[in-house]
Each structure stands twice: as structure tokens, then as C-alpha cells.
Amino acid sequence: MATSTPEIVPDSEHKGLVGQLPQPLRGLALLARFDRPIGWWLLFWPGAWAVALAGGAIARWPLILWILVGSIAMRGAGCVYNDIVDRDLDAQVARTRSRPIPSGQVSLRLAWGWLILLCLIGLVVLVQLHGLAIGVALASLAPVAAYPFMKRITWWPQAWLGLVFSWAALVGWSEVTGSLSLPIWLLYAGSIFWVVGYDTIYALQDREDDALIGVRSSALRMGAHVRGGTALCYALALLCWSGAMWSVRPDPVAVLALAPMAVHLIWQVATLRPDDGAGALHRFRSNRFAGLLLFLACLVVGSA
Template identity: 75%
Template sequence: MPEQAGAVPDSQHPGLVGRLPGPVRGLALLARFDRPIGWQLLFWPGAWGVALAGGVFTRWPLLLWLALGSVAMRGAGCTYNDIVDRDLDAQVARTRGRPIPGGLVSVRAAWGWLLVLGLIGLVVLLQLHPLAAAVAIASLAPVAAYPFMKRITWWPQAWLGLVFSWAALVGWVEVAGGFGWPVALLYAGSVAWVIGYDTIYALQDREDDALVGVRSSALRLGRQVRGGLALFYLAAVTLWAGALWLARADPLALVALTPAAGHLAWQVATLRPDDGAVALARFRSNRFTGLLVFLACVVVGS
């Protein structure tokens, strides 16, 4: 698979966002509108839940609402994270140019922007049935706790996995009307997947994180990072296979997952832990993993 071009540090803002007026550009950068990979990774587990529950064709507008919610809530999460981490960001080369430490957006304006994004998320929430809406609201507590995890555990990526996989529960419950073992395994597999890809992302910051005292799975795994990544990805594929099998006990369920498994194996095989550009490209390639798992869920859930 070819390398992805355009990998840039957070201090740069190419394209349309870079041409916006200063204050507006600051808000767009705060929500990471210039970096769609984040909301895409947040969206895919929700789409999996909808597809595996059999709602991809009958409830297709739900996918659009989940996409809007992913953009808004990822933006809100990043804004909140930057408010909390503004002092740490100022000490890390890749993040010291972010809007708050860079002086482009005040903390007060960031709180106001967070409120606006939260209101957009509320509009999406109102489209859901009460149980699914309650599941979505329950995510707010782990979201609020996430920025502090890097200060107290070597595995903040595991907490991020809980947060970034939550939409799988929302999508499934909205279509199926309740919980079940397939979505439990789907969610657990997504958590393992997120730990894997966010460990890859954290490779870019290992030196700075060690200097400022920030913890991460990339630092904890050290030289064993590729082996650890392989184990997390293997766990993800195994759990997803279980979810698909419970939804449809047919060998086709396992065959449908083969492309996603192959893509994750390619990431592990071609990762160069000491090359930040390669790490960022492998991280970003997980948008395709999300698509491949979605297609597998469509096959099984249809």
C-alpha cells in the first residue's frame, strides 16, 4: 500500500482551514476540522453497530446523523482536551503551536466553542430513541476523564478505546432496541483496535512525552511496540470474528473479515517505530480498516 502524503505537524494548517480569518481558523483548528481522520475513527464503530444489527439499508439516515455527531463530538472532545492540556501542549514540539498555547484562541473562547459543539451534539442526540440516547449520554463521563489519564496511567490509549468505541453501542442499541453479545464483542474488539492505532500515533511523541512526564502505551511497550501492536490487533480481529459469528453463524462471516485482518497485519509488518512520518501514515490508514470492518458487518448483518 502506498505511503500517505501530506503528514504535517499540528502547528501547520494547510488547505481551506489555513485560509480562514485568524479567530475562525483558531476555532476550526481547535476542533481539528483540518484533520478528518479523528472523526472518521470515531464514526466507524457506530456504523459497525448499525450494520451488524441489520440497519444499514433500512436506517441509512442514522449513519448520516452519526457522522454529524462524530464531527461535533470529536471537535468538542479535542477542544476540551486542549483546554485541559494547554500547559503540557506548550512543552511538546508537535503541539506547542495548537490554538490555545499558540495564542490564537483564548481559554474563554474555547469554552464557548465547546458549548456550540455540544449543542450540535444535542441535536443529534434528539434523533435517537430514549435507550440509545441514554447510552450516548453515558459516554460523557469517560470522555471528561480522558485528558487526565496520561497523567495517572501508562495506558491512556485503553481509556481512549473505551471512548472512541462507544458509538458501536449507540448504533446497535438504536437499531436492535437493546444490548446483546454481538455488540459486546464488537465493542471490545474496537477497544483493542483503538489501543493499537493510538499506540502508533503516540510513537511520534515518545521523546517529548518522556521529558514532560506524560505516559503512553508507546513508552510502556518500549522496544516491544511492534509485538504489542500485533497482540492488540490480533485481539481485535478475534473479538470481531466472534461478534460476526454470533450475529450470523456462517463461514462467510469470517471470510468477510479477512481484508480488515490483512490490512492490520500490513500495518504491523511495515511500521517503523522510530520514523514519525511512517507512524503517522500507518495511524491514518486505520480509516480504511474502519471501512473494511464496516463492509464485513454489512455482509453479515444484511
């Protein structure tokens, strides 16, 4: 009896405006994942949450836009750097061998030049900040540079990604308040657990290839308990976020603002099928909407 092969969703897709670009511009756009905006949305939302929870969503709306620009540029730079470091591993994985560097669309030298340009755009955003926020933003460079190596030395690279992808929360809060007080640490911790949860779902697509080439991930570590592990991460995220809301506004109504986010995360876990790569990708991408739900909750609590 013939057995069906699970569908492989390629990491780089030639769709939309990106697909219409000429080479080498298309290769550079794919290298920075401009065809996959979910990444910069996930990098952006923690910063927007922090600004909203600090009460600056209206008065400091230009800051939110700068965080968005910085998220697009720095997520692109992070992807370029990651692909430079992982070019040999990417060539061995079905989903990633079509990336611009292993496929030969973009040379290593051009990739380094593109990385520098994206970092310069990030520098433009950096100079819009003040004092403490600048220091906080610069402190992210070391963990960002270390991230691509984590999958080689730990079963929990998703936890390190959580540290990196949640960093904008620290920047946004410190820019609005001039401090790093308890609410932001709780918001940041919740974001880390959220990232571990959704990136574990994302890593389900690569479990077989990762196991073959020796790459580690939380999806492999959790094994048959991946749904329970993801549920635990999301529960801890909600607990931390509840603490952040309560710290800003000690009122049960403030915590209730998290209800839509909680329902969405429950849906993700309840409908997750670890052997369904396309379904896992769909649930991972739905976290763009989840980020909006939490932003609205922070807006309500921070503006009250």
C-alpha cells in the same frame, strides 16, 4: 559527524479550506481539528459498524448520517476540551505547541464558548435517538470528561481512549435493536483493542517529549516491544470481531468477511518502524480505510 533530526509533524496544519479561513475562524477550526478529519472518521466507524451488523445499514441509513454529524461535532468538542485541559503540557511538546491555545491563536474564554457550541450540535443529534440509545449516549459523558487526565495517572491512556472512541458502537446497536446483546459487546471490545493499537502507533511520534515531561503512553510502556504489542492488540481485535460476526451469523463465510481487514492490519504492523514518526502517522491515518473495510464486512454479514 552531523546527525539528522527526526522530522516533526506538527499537530495543527494550515492547509486546504481551513488554511484559507480568516482569524479567529481558522483558530477555532484548528482547535476542533477540522483540518484533520481522521479523528472523526475513527470516532464514526464503530457506530456505522454497529448499525450495519445489526442489519440497519439500508433501512436506517439516516441514522448513519446522524452518527457522522455527531462524530464530527463531538470529536471537535473532545479536542477543544482536551486542549483546554492540556494547554500547559502542549506548550512543552514540539508537535503540539502550535495548537491554537498554547500558541495564543485562541483565548481560553473563546475556547470554552466554542466547546459549548459544539456540544449543542451534539445535542441536536442526541434528540434524534430513542429510549435506550439516548441513555447509552449520555453515559459516555463521564469517560469522555476523564480521558484528558488518563495520561497523567496510567501508562495506558490509549485503553481509556478505546472505551470512548468505540462508544458509538453501543449507541448505534441499541438504536437499531433496542438492546445491548452479545454481538455488540464483542464488536465494542474489538474496537477498543483496535484503538489501543492504532493510538499506540500515533503515540510513537511523541515518545521522547512524553518521557521528558512525564506524560505516560502505551508506546512508552511497550518500549522495544511496541510492534509486538500493537500486533497483539490487532489480533485480539480480530478475534473479538470474529466472535461478533459468528454471533450474528454462525457461518465460517461470515468470519471470512474480516479477511481484508486482517490483511490491512498485518500490513500496518509488518511495515511499522517505531523510530519513523512520519511513517507512524501514515499508518495511523490508514485506519480510516481500515474502518471502511470492517464496515463492508459488517454490511455483508448484517444484510445476509
